Amino acid sequence: MSIDIRCARLDPEEISRNYSELHTPLTELQAIQESARCLFCHDAPCTEACPTDIDIPGFIRKIASGNVKGAANTILSENIMGNTCGNVCPVEELCEQVCVKKTAEEKPVVIGQLQRYATDHVLENWIQLFQRAPQSGKKAAVVGGGPAGLSCAHRLAMLGHEVTLYESRDKPGGLNEYGLAAYKMLDDRAAREIAYILDIGGINIMTGKTLGKDFELAELRRDYDAVFIGLGHNAVNALGLENEAVDGAHNAVDFIELIRQEDLSTLPVGRQVIIIGGGNTAIDMAVQIKKLGAESVTMVYRRGLDEMGATEYEQQVAQTNGVLIRTHAKPHRILTLDDQLNAVEFEYTQNDADGRLTGSGEKFVLPADQLFKAIGQALDATPLDGEETPEISHGRIKVDESQHTSLPDVWAGGDCTAGKDLTVTAVQDGKIAATSMNEYLNHG
Amino acid sequence: MADLSCKIAGISSPNPFWLASAPPTDKRYNVERAFEAGWGGVVWKTLGEDGPPIVNVSSRYGSVDFNGQRMMGFNNIELITDRPLQINLDEITAVKKAWPDRALVVSLMVPCTEQAWKDILKKVEQTGCDGVELNFGCPHGMSERGMGAAVGQVPEYIQEVTEWCKVHTDLPVFVKLTPNISDIRRPARAAFDGGADAVSLINTINSIVSIDLDIMAPTPTVAGKGVHGGYCGPAVKPIALSMVSEIARDPHTRNLPISGIGGIGDWRDAAEYISLGCGSVQVCTAAMRYGFRIIDDMVDGLNNWMDEKGYATLEDFRGAAIPNVTDWQYLDLNYKTIAAIDQETCIECGLCHITCEDTSHQAISASKDENGKRTYTVIDEECVGCNLCYLVCPVPKCISMNEVDNGLPYLNWTEHPNNPMK
Numbered sequence: 035m036s037i038d039i040r041c042a043r044l045d046p047e048e049i050s051r052n053y054s055e056l057h058t059p060l061t062e063l064q065a066i067q068e069s070a071r072c073l074f075c076h077d078a079p080c081t082e083a084c085p086t087d088i089d090i091p092g093f094i095r096k097i098a099s100g101n102v103k104g105a106a107n108t109i110l111s112e113n114i115m116g117n118t119c120g121n122v123c124p125v126e127e128l129c130e131q132v133c134v135k136k137t138a139e140e141k142p143v144v145i146g147q148l149q150r151y152a153t154d155h156v157l158e159n160w161i162q163l164f165q166r167a168p169q170s171g172k173k174a175a176v177v178g179g180g181p182a183g184l185s186c187a188h189r190l191a192m193l194g195h196e197v198t199l200y201e202s203r204d205k206p207g208g209l210n211e212y213g214l215a216a217y218k219m220l221d222d223r224a225a226r227e228i229a230y231i232l233d234i235g236g237i238n239i240m241t242g243k244t245l246g247k248d249f250e251l252a253e254l255r256r257d258y259d260a261v262f263i264g265l266g267h268n269a270v271n272a273l274g275l276e277n278e279a280v281d282g283a284h285n286a287v288d289f290i291e292l293i294r295q296e297d298l299s300t301l302p303v304g305r306q307v308i309i310i311g312g313g314n315t316a317i318d319m320a321v322q323i324k325k326l327g328a329e330s331v332t333m334v335y336r337r338g339l340d341e342m343g344a345t346e347y348e349q350q351v352a353q354t355n356g357v358l359i360r361t362h363a364k365p366h367r368i369l370t371l372d373d374q375l376n377a378v379e380f381e382y383t384q385n386d387a388d389g390r391l392t393g394s395g396e397k398f399v400l401p402a403d404q405l406f407k408a409i410g411q412a413l414d415a416t417p418l419d420g421e422e423t424p425e426i427s428h429g430r431i432k433v434d435e436s437q438h439t440s441l442p443d444v445w446a447g448g449d450c451t452a453g454k455d456l457t458v459t460a461v462q463d464g465k466i467a468a469t470s471m472n473e474y475l476n477h478g
Numbered sequence: 479m480a481d482l483s484c485k486i487a488g489i490s491s492p493n494p495f496w497l498a499s500a501p502p503t504d505k506r507y508n509v510e511r512a513f514e515a516g517w518g519g520v521v522w523k524t525l526g527e528d529g530p531p532i533v534n535v536s537s538r539y540g541s542v543d544f545n546g547q548r549m550m551g552f553n554n555i556e557l558i559t560d561r562p563l564q565i566n567l568d569e570i571t572a573v574k575k576a577w578p579d580r581a582l583v584v585s586l587m588v589p590c591t592e593q594a595w596k597d598i599l600k601k602v603e604q605t606g607c608d609g610v611e612l613n614f615g616c617p618h619g620m621s622e623r624g625m626g627a628a629v630g631q632v633p634e635y636i637q638e639v640t641e642w643c644k645v646h647t648d649l650p651v652f653v654k655l656t657p658n659i660s661d662i663r664r665p666a667r668a669a670f671d672g673g674a675d676a677v678s679l680i681n682t683i684n685s686i687v688s689i690d691l692d693i694m695a696p697t698p699t700v701a702g703k704g705v706h707g708g709y710c711g712p713a714v715k716p717i718a719l720s721m722v723s724e725i726a727r728d729p730h731t732r733n734l735p736i737s738g739i740g741g742i743g744d745w746r747d748a749a750e751y752i753s754l755g756c757g758s759v760q761v762c763t764a765a766m767r768y769g770f771r772i773i774d775d776m777v778d779g780l781n782n783w784m785d786e787k788g789y790a791t792l793e794d795f796r797g798a799a800i801p802n803v804t805d806w807q808y809l810d811l812n813y814k815t816i817a818a819i820d821q822e823t824c825i826e827c828g829l830c831h832i833t834c835e836d837t838s839h840q841a842i843s844a845s846k847d848e849n850g851k852r853t854y855t856v857i858d859e860e861c862v863g864c865n866l867c868y869l870v871c872p873v874p875k876c877i878s879m880n881e882v883d884n885g886l887p888y889l890n891w892t893e894h895p896n897n898p899m900k
């Protein structure tokens with residue numbers, strides 16, 4: 035069968051309809067009724083489940099009383115990216131998972147959407163809620179302009195320090211700008227939030243500056259009083275197969291970046307598409323390529339549905355978008371035709387007596403015009419190289435509970451450190467680091 | 479950031495939000511938790527005279543739930559404090575010492591003799607509290623002993639007791655009024671004439687919140703029997719606001735400071751009371767429903783609203799609504815509004831039509847096209863501007879009431895040709 039990859043499989047209008055928002059914003063009526071459902075629990079399970087410790091019943095009560103600005107303040111004081119998080123947090127396994135209304139009525143309060151309702155209010159009306167403390171005279175460097183770096187920079191600036199943020203790309207935002215699914219982050223949502231963060235002042239952004247290439251960690255440590263590292267994941271895991279780089283095979287994260295940055299009708303889309311992986315990225319890739327008009331999209335995961343990184347809700351999003359999820363199979367061989375990807379051969383998997391995943395020997399072939407690899411990302415620590423480097427443990431920068439690395443004046447957070455790889459945890463890491471750095475900057 | 483500090487009858491507090499005399503202010507433990515949470519002041523749970531403590535029943539509260547929301551109305555058959563007087567006095571002393579910036583007023587109710595009031599006042603003065611509130615309002619239990627509402631319903635008694643108190647103490651005296659009376663101005667004038675520094679209102683309203691149809695008895699039920707209790711919570715706010723406005727407008731009591739009470743649950747309720755002239759506001763049911771942390775949004779919400787409106791202090795809007803509360807005969811009979819339905823946001827529920835059709839002026843027509851789309855349209859000539867459709871419409875801003883420029887001048891009932899008494 036011939037290879038079929040084309041741009042604009044659907045007409046632009048259909049693509050843009052497909053890429054409309056996953057959740058449309060709540061209307062005033064919905065916000066009033068939904069906030070009235072909140073019981074204003076004491077010691078609320080939702081707050082306990084929030085990685086950034088937002089007083090959720092508190093902000094919902096403020097929406098109910100008509101104090102929407104106050105609600106936004108409650109949210110953003112703990113999570114400066116509360117607007118993005120309202121859109122992209124896997125609430126089904128965080129706050130909404132434990133909402134007592136879910137227990138009582140099988141329907142949680144839609145916390146994420148209420149959070150977005152409140153924060154949209156201050157972003158749309160550009161109500162600046164934060165001011166800087168008097169200047170401390172101290173300087174801090176932040177490497178990486180993703181959620182971790184920006185959250186750290188904002189908190190440091192608020193506490194009166196002067197921040198320089200180094201970002202290797204030409205736009206800040208990290209995966210908010212280049213990674214999160216387009217239908218969760220419509221229009222200039224990411225850029226608007228970043229503009230609001232920077233509006234506090236005291237944060238000088240240097241784009242196009244890469245650690246390990248344009249400057250070294252040692253220089254930062256010499257020139258600044260404290261350093262935060264929020265590099266995110268800067269490497270992707272490989273399948274370990276021959277021909278992995280064949281035409282038609284992509285790293286999902288690279289293609290997702292194009293989806294976020296380019297005109298959607300210029301992207302190459304295969305008729306038959308395979309995604310390998312079982313996490314967030316795999317789901318987002320599968321759904322987004324389907325929305326671009328791929329005819330059949332199959333996600334293949336080596337273990338069972340329960341073991342997938344993607345939540346049940348995300349699996350459902352994929353399935354309702356027409357993605358077929360196949361489990362217990364791993365890629366064995368990439369088949370080509372005229373040096374182009376043509377099919378992938380898979381081997382069924384099973385657990386051996388020790389519970390380890392092994393191939394069963396039985397194989398099957400799926401035809402494919404395009405293959406997207408989404409089997410995880412990693413940290414490549416070489417940019418940190420130098421005389422003194424922060425300790426690395428299990429492939430991540432090692433930090434204590436204050437996000438402090440093994441170096442006295444260096445902190446780190448977000449995907450380059452251990453923990454859940456989520457926007458909300460990256461924001462929390464940056465916030466915690468800034469608090470600890472502030473302590474260090476003020477008291478040595 | 480607006481300045482929320484409040485001063486009433488010489489008493490200052492960092493914000494106008496006080497807890498009303500009730501279980502939330504019954505003991506040091508609660509009051510200190512309230513102050514930690516940020517409340518500006520408290521009126522301590524009503525103290526009685528020394529002697530055998532009060533006896534309370536078991537099963538004390540009843541509720542009116544509305545559309546799945548709990549406690550839209552709340553009632554109780556509790557009495558004044560059932561703790562020994564000296565323990566209360568000692569705790570009040572300790573709390574005031576630890577929290578000097580908060581308002582601490584002590585509520586009192588003793589038999590109707592000068593000696594009884596003199597005795598209790600002397601003891602209470604020792605605590606260092608900021609003022610006293612005379613509880614003439616409790617509608618149950620205490621009236622049976624010639625106290626509470628039994629006094630509050632007789633203006634002469636109010637005046638006399640207030641006078642005694644003003645003779646026997648220099649502390650500011652608040653008189654707490656019962657709403658179980660037909661004209662609230664009469665007890666308020668009596669308090670004023672007796673020298674009261676302020677009035678607090680309302681106390682609870684006589685009520686039976688429900689009948690348990692299985693046992694055929696009112697709730698709360700005590701061993702198969704029930705009694706009328708005192709009603710409060712969100713449901714009573716309109717009654718209280720009206721009473722507050724009457725006192726604020728009455729030439730006799732115009733400058734009498736008011737501490738507003740009744741159904742206050744958020745900053746907006748409080749702002750409404752303050753706009754009718756209240757100096758401080760008091761809260762009971764909302765705290766009993768959710769705990770003290772509701773103060774967060776009360777303070778924050780009031781602050782944000784004042785900033786938005788450009789009010790720097792409470793005085794900037796206190797009483798601002800009073801000039802706009804008038805008597806019916808002075809309303810402009812030539813003023814005309816009519817309803818308009820926004821077809822874009824209409825969800826086709828038909829409530830505007832059926833309520834107008836059945837119970838008002840047949841001013842909203844209903845039609846259905848071949849696709850089943852329903853359209854409701856106001857018949858301008860029939861609409862009297864009553865607001866009913868606007869009130870029943872479930873969608874915010876879908877129905878609006880718009881002023882019609884009919885070119886007619888202001889004309890009130892006193893001047894109207896149809897007025898036979900003109």
Ligand SMILES: Cc1cc2nc3c(=O)[nH]c(=O)nc-3n(C[C@H](O)[C@H](O)[C@H](O)COP(=O)(O)OP(=O)(O)OC[C@H]3O[C@@H](n4cnc5c(N)ncnc54)[C@H](O)[C@@H]3O)c2cc1C
Nearest residue numbers: 178180181182202208209244245266448449455456457460
């Ligand atoms: C496809 C995809 C979808 C996702 N969807 C969700 C979701 O729906 N919900 C959710 O909560 N999370 C989601 N995540 C995870 C979330 O995006 C990340 O956990 C989060 O962005 C991590 O933030 P960070 O600041 O640590 O890293 P990043 O967002 O990766 O930011 C790191 C920044 O550092 C810069 N940088 C890297 N190296 C250098 C260098 N040497 N010098 C200077 N700058 C450098 C990068 O350019 C980047 O701007 C998703 C991730 C992916 C990949």
Ligand SMILES: Cc1cc2nc3c(=O)[nH]c(=O)nc-3n(C[C@H](O)[C@H](O)[C@H](O)COP(=O)(O)O)c2cc1C
Nearest residue numbers: 498499500524554680681710711740741761762763
């Ligand atoms: C359980 C309960 C006990 C009360 N006890 C007293 C009291 O001892 N003295 C008093 O002056 N008012 C008492 N009140 C009345 C309150 O102080 C307040 O005036 C009334 O509840 C209206 O306010 P709310 O609508 O905020 O509850 C009591 C109210 C309740 C609910």
